Amino acid sequence: MSWQLTAADLPDLARGATLLGTGGGGDPYIGKMLVERVLGDREITILDPVEIRDDLFVIPTAQMGAPTVMVEKIPAGTEPSLALRTLEEHLGRSADATMPIECGGINSMIPLIVAAESGLPVVDADGMGRAFPELSMETFAVYGVHGSPLALAGERGEQVIIDTGDDDRQMEWLARGITIRLGGVGHIAEYAMSGADVRRTAVPRTISMALALGRAIRLAREEHRSPFTAIADTLATTLYPHLRELFVGKVVDVERRTTDGFAKGRATIAGLDGSGATLEIAFQNENLTAHRDGRLVAIVPDLICVVDHETAEPITTEGLRYGQRVRVLGISTPEMMRTPEALATFGPVAFGLDEQFVPVEVLAAS
Amino acid sequence: MSWQLTAADLPDLARGATLLGTGGGGDPYIGKMLVERVLGDREITILDPVEIRDDLFVIPTAQMGAPTVMVEKIPAGTEPSLALRTLEEHLGRSADATMPIECGGINSMIPLIVAAESGLPVVDADGMGRAFPELSMETFAVYGVHGSPLALAGERGEQVIIDTGDDDRQMEWLARGITIRLGGVGHIAEYAMSGADVRRTAVPRTISMALALGRAIRLAREEHRSPFTAIADTLATTLYPHLRELFVGKVVDVERRTTDGFAKGRATIAGLDGSGATLEIAFQNENLTAHRDGRLVAIVPDLICVVDHETAEPITTEGLRYGQRVRVLGISTPEMMRTPEALATFGPVAFGLDEQFVPVEVLAAS
Numbered sequence: 071m072s073w074q075l076t077a078a079d080l081p082d083l084a085r086g087a088t089l090l091g092t093g094g095g096g097d098p099y100i101g102k103m104l105v106e107r108v109l110g111d112r113e114i115t116i117l118d119p120v121e122i123r124d125d126l127f128v129i130p131t132a133q134m135g136a137p138t139v140m141v142e143k144i145p146a147g148t149e150p151s152l153a154l155r156t157l158e159e160h161l162g163r164s165a166d167a168t169m170p171i172e173c174g175g176i177n178s179m180i181p182l183i184v185a186a187e188s189g190l191p192v193v194d195a196d197g198m199g200r201a202f203p204e205l206s207m208e209t210f211a212v213y214g215v216h217g218s219p220l221a222l223a224g225e226r227g228e229q230v231i232i233d234t235g236d237d238d239r240q241m242e243w244l245a246r247g248i249t250i251r252l253g254g255v256g257h258i259a260e261y262a263m264s265g266a267d268v269r270r271t272a273v274p275r276t277i278s279m280a281l282a283l284g285r286a287i288r289l290a291r292e293e294h295r296s297p298f299t300a301i302a303d304t305l306a307t308t309l310y311p312h313l314r315e316l317f318v319g320k321v322v323d324v325e326r327r328t329t330d331g332f333a334k335g336r337a338t339i340a341g342l343d344g345s346g347a348t349l350e351i352a353f354q355n356e357n358l359t360a361h362r363d364g365r366l367v368a369i370v371p372d373l374i375c376v377v378d379h380e381t382a383e384p385i386t387t388e389g390l391r392y393g394q395r396v397r398v399l400g401i402s403t404p405e406m407m408r409t410p411e412a413l414a415t416f417g418p419v420a421f422g423l424d425e426q427f428v429p430v431e432v433l434a435a436s
Numbered sequence: 437m438s439w440q441l442t443a444a445d446l447p448d449l450a451r452g453a454t455l456l457g458t459g460g461g462g463d464p465y466i467g468k469m470l471v472e473r474v475l476g477d478r479e480i481t482i483l484d485p486v487e488i489r490d491d492l493f494v495i496p497t498a499q500m501g502a503p504t505v506m507v508e509k510i511p512a513g514t515e516p517s518l519a520l521r522t523l524e525e526h527l528g529r530s531a532d533a534t535m536p537i538e539c540g541g542i543n544s545m546i547p548l549i550v551a552a553e554s555g556l557p558v559v560d561a562d563g564m565g566r567a568f569p570e571l572s573m574e575t576f577a578v579y580g581v582h583g584s585p586l587a588l589a590g591e592r593g594e595q596v597i598i599d600t601g602d603d604d605r606q607m608e609w610l611a612r613g614i615t616i617r618l619g620g621v622g623h624i625a626e627y628a629m630s631g632a633d634v635r636r637t638a639v640p641r642t643i644s645m646a647l648a649l650g651r652a653i654r655l656a657r658e659e660h661r662s663p664f665t666a667i668a669d670t671l672a673t674t675l676y677p678h679l680r681e682l683f684v685g686k687v688v689d690v691e692r693r694t695t696d697g698f699a700k701g702r703a704t705i706a707g708l709d710g711s712g713a714t715l716e717i718a719f720q721n722e723n724l725t726a727h728r729d730g731r732l733v734a735i736v737p738d739l740i741c742v743v744d745h746e747t748a749e750p751i752t753t754e755g756l757r758y759g760q761r762v763r764v765l766g767i768s769t770p771e772m773m774r775t776p777e778a779l780a781t782f783g784p785v786a787f788g789l790d791e792q793f794v795p796v797e798v799l800a801a802s
Contacts, residue, residue, distance in 0.1 A: 160526070160597075219595075228606060231526075231597040240594060247617040251610055 072121060072191075074113040075182070077106050079281055086284030087178035088384040089301075090276070092373045094333070094355035095175015095201030096133060097386065104147045105179050108186040115191035117167060119265075119274045126265035128193055129154055129165040131184045132177045134205060134222075134245060135255035149223045149257035150180050151187045156229045157221035157259040169193040169268070171208060171261060173276035174201030174356075175386075180257070192277065197261060198416075199273035199310075199407050200373050203332055203355035205245060206238035207416035209406060210261045213271035217241045220260035224252040246330075273404055279308050287382050297382035298397070305401060312402035312431040316360055316367050317349035318342060318379055321394040326387065337376075337390050339398065349398055351376070353387050358421050360398060368400035369423070371407050371416050372430040375399045400430035438487060438557075440479040441548070443472050445647055452650030453544035454750040455667075456642070458739045460699070460721035461541015461567030462499060463752065470513045471545050474552040481557035483533060485631075485640045492631035494559055495520055495531035497550045498543045500571060500588075500611060501621035515589045515623035516546045517553045522595045523587035523625040535559040535634065537574060537627060539642035540567030540722075541752075546623070558643065563627060564782075565639035565676075565773050566739050569698055569721035571611060572604035573782035575772060576627045579637035583607045586626035590618040612696075639770055645674050653748050663748035664763070671767065678768035678797035682726055682733050683715035684708060684745055687760040692753065703742075703756050705764065715764055717742070719753050724787050726764060734766035735789070737773050737782050738796040741765045766796035 075083075084098040091098070117126075131150045158164050168181040168188075173196040185192045197208035205217055218241050219233040230248050234240040241260075249256035263271070282304050290300035302313045319339040326335035334354050341347035350361045357374035360367050368374045376385045379395040406412065408429065414420065417427045441449075450464040457464070483492075497516045524530050534547040534554075539562040551558045563574035571583055584607050585599040596614050600606040607626075615622035629637070648670050656666035668679045685705040692701035700720050707713035716727045723740035726733050734740045742751045745761040772778065774795065780786065783793045 226603070226606065227601060228610065229597075229599040230610060231595075233595040235593060237592070240592065244594065244596060244614055244617055247613040248610055251613040 072115060072117050075116050076113050077109050077111070080105055082284030082288055083178060083277070083281045084284065085287055085384065086280030086282065087174055088386060089283055089375050089377070090173055090280055090373065091175035091201040091356065091384070091386060092375055093351075093353050093357040093387040094203065095172060095177060096135070097388070098176050098179050101176040101179025101183070105182045105186055108147065108183055112186070114182055114185045116277060117191045117193045119193055119195040119268050119272060122167070122193060122265040122268065124264060124266040127163060127166045127262070128169050128265065128268055129157055129259050129262045130169040130171045130197070131181050131257070131259050132171045133180050133255060133257050134249050147183060149225055150184045152223035152227070152229065153221045153257045153259040154184055154188070156223060156231065157219065157262065160219055160221060160231050161262060165190060167191045167193050169272070170196040170277065171205070171210070172196055172198040172201050173273070173280055174198065177201070178277065178280055193268055193272075194277045195268055195272035195274045196276045197272055199276055199403055200371070201356050202416050205242040205258070205260065207420065208238070208261060209273055209412065210263065210271045211238045212409075212412045212415050215261055215263045215267050215271050217260040220245055220258055222248055222256045222258050224256060228252065273309070273406065275308070279310070291381060301382060301399070309404035310373070310401050312429075314368070314400040314430055314434040315397060316374070316400045316434055317362060317398040319349060319396065321390055321392055321396060324390045324392070333387060335387070339396060342395070351398070354421060355387070357387070359423065359425065360400065366425055366428070367434045368430045369418055369425055369427055369433075370421060371403045371412070371427070373401035373403065375401065400434055402430050438481060438483050439644075441482050442479050443475050443477070446471055448650030448654055449544060449643070449647045450650065451653055451750065452646030452648065453540055454752060455649055455741050455743070456539055456646055456739065457541035457567040457722065457750070457752060458741055459717075459719050459723040459753040460569065461538060461543060462501070463754070464542050464545050467542040467545025467549070471548045471552055474513065474549055478552070480548055480551045482643060483557045483559045485559055485561040485634050485638060488533070488559060488631040488634065490630060490632040493529060493532045493628070494535050494631065494634055495523055495625050495628045496535040496537045496563070497547050497623070497625050498537045499546050499621060499623050500615050513549060515591060516550045518589035518593070518595065519587045519623045519625040520550055520554070522589060522597065523585065523628065526585055526587060526597050527628060531556060533557045533559050535638070536562040536643065537571070537576070538562055538564040538567050539639070539646055540564065543567070544643065544646055559634055560643045561634055561638035561640045562642045563638055565642055565769055566737070567722050568782050571608040571624070571626065573786065574604070574627060575639055575778065576629065576637045577604045578775075578778045578781050581627055581629045581633050581637050583626040586611055586624055588614055588622045588624050590622060594618065639675070639772065641674070645676070657747060667748060667765070675770035676739070676767050678795075680734070680766040680796055680800040681763060682740070682766045682800055683728060683764040685715060685762065687756055687758055687762060690756045690758070699753060701753070705762060708761070717764070720787060721753070723753070725789065725791065726766065732791055732794070733800045734796045735784055735791055735793055735799075736787060737769045737778070737793070739767035739769065741767065766800055768796050
């Protein structure tokens with residue numbers, strides 16, 4: 071069912087989107103402030119993907135760039151709408167709705183900025199079901215909707231259109247080059263599609279899931295219940311049913327560099343029980359693998375989320391600090407993200423990893 | 437007067453365009469082969485800029501990239517026409533003619549490839565009056581016609597449109613980023629303008645001048661006359677009336693690196709008369725300055741051309757070799773390229789040089 075989102079929902083949505091960002095995706099709190107500023111006391115209509123018309127014309131909107139840069143370079147707020155208009159003009163057709171390409175991190179908020187400015191509704195779905203570092207890592211692309219033409223807008227009004235046909239990796243490569251030359255952040259509109267395409271290729275109800283997760287964590291804290299039980303209960307009714315606690319410990323090392331427009335590195339977490347156990351997480355913007363004492367316990371595209379060990383507040387890769395006490399959660403992704411075609415696009419091989427994908431519910435049996 | 441160009445003209449045009457390339461501009465001999473292949477025994481109509489209709493719609497076409505890469509990465513030949521079509525579709529208007537943006541080097545040939553494929557005529561004018569390393573260094577821009585929107589095509593059918601409003605330097609910066617990610621070479625259509633704009637902003641009759649220079653050198657050789665006198669006689673009737681022989685000597689050192697998409701470096705030429713005199717040339721794709729024994733004798737935008745000391749065959753920066761015996765010629769540029777606005781765009785300050793522009797006919801009095 072379609073529903074109305076107000077500014078009061080944004081803190082919970084930001085918290086849930088940070089969890090789904092799996093360490094990356096950019097800070098949604100900056101995006102939240104931009105939405106609040108534009109939205110005021112109005113509402114945004116969120117469309118349930120099951121109910122939309124087959125011929126609804128949807129243009130997703132997003133930000134691209136390294137999360138480490140996004141924190142320092144706050145957008146003016148008008149760039150996402152400029153990207154949308156640029157693509158509308160290029161296609162000679164106006165969008166009926168916008169949508170996230172990525173429900174984790176700041177890209178949960180960018181379509182809301184566009185909606186607040188334009189009055190367009192937002193479809194409750196996305197193409198990553200989490201956050202990924204590259205524009206080609208989309209269920210849209212896996213199931214036959216391609217990103218081109220892509221429109222990219224810069225803070226000085228620059229407008230760029232990139233069309234690489236059905237080669238979404240070349241689109242990503244060229245758009246990343248422009249983003250780097252714009253100072254590390256660009257705003258984009260891409261993967262224009264019909265309502266029927268959304269139903270066939272998008273991960274459904276991920277905005278409402280992010281909102282439900284953020285709300286469940288907050289309510290559990292307020293009512294002195296376990297936020298971890300609240301997260302598990304919330305996920306149990308979604309396409310992400312399996313939650314595993316992979317580790318509890320203290321951050322003892324973080325190695326991070328921004329290179330080629332990405333934040334790459336690894337974090338080491340030492341156990342609190344004195345057993346000498348450690349968990350090592352490798353990331354490229356988002357967390358890619360978790361090894362416990364050298365044994366793989368979760369791997370992309372399943373979600374590896376680092377959260378505060380008591381409050382369950384999600385911690386991004388940029389937020390990791392020596393001495394933090396954290397829990398590391400593994401969450402199963404929907405089946406449509408685990409098919410052979412999907413794994414070829416955003417599974418271990420797409421990140422140059424040697425390990426095969428094994429579901430987190432198998433690797434870390436409860 | 438408009439005239440017909442045939443394949444028989446191409447060797448002379450290539451020689452003249454190499455001279456006007458002032459060391460850079462990319463090798464026109466590769467472009468010549470591409471024109472020959474497409475043109476066969478047909479003709480290309482060259483339009484005199486003085487005669488064209490005010491409302492003629494002209495879209496210039498060109499290649500961009502480092503000359504050192506262009507020599508190794510020969511284009512398929514269809515990219516320039518794809519760039520033109522991309523811009524036509526974006527603007528919703530078909531070109532009546534194409535035109536060079538740069539009469540020196542390979543960009544003398546690229547519009548001829550488009551003309552041979554499409555049947556369009558080519559306007560006998562350009563925006564550099566020679567070769568320059570950046571897309572923003574155009575008399576078009578100096579006199580109020582801007583490059584955006586620019587269309588860029590890659591060898592795998594990639595199509596990119598860049599619109600930076602009236603900021604031609606930002607257009608260059610973003611297009612250069614795409615070109616680097618395409619492997620070092622891209623093909624472009626930009627600076628779309630009317631016939632009236634051509635008359636107001638372009639350097640006129642530079643294709644016919646390049647052809648006349650190349651032909652004069654060849655005929656002089658065939659008839660055992662001095663090719664240097666032939667060059668001087670040809671220039672005397674153009675907007676480039678002053679020719680100065682700056683130096684005769686032997687190449688003793690060449691320092692060259694391809695960096696940020698440009699070929700940068702310097703060449704040292706030692707005198708043959710035993711006096712110990714040397715000439716040093718600094719270049720960024722094209723030759724920028726010539727110093728004789730430390731004293732400036734020619735500076736951008738005037739032309740600094742290195743040619744074989746006997747045959748007057750022009751030698752590009754990539755073609756410079758230890759031991760070559762060369763003459764270095766200084767040629768005055770048209771007055772419209774020496775105004776304060778023009779010098780701000782492609783004079784010494786635009787290349788970060790400390791020296792002021794002084795005309796070659798003043799620096800090297802005859």
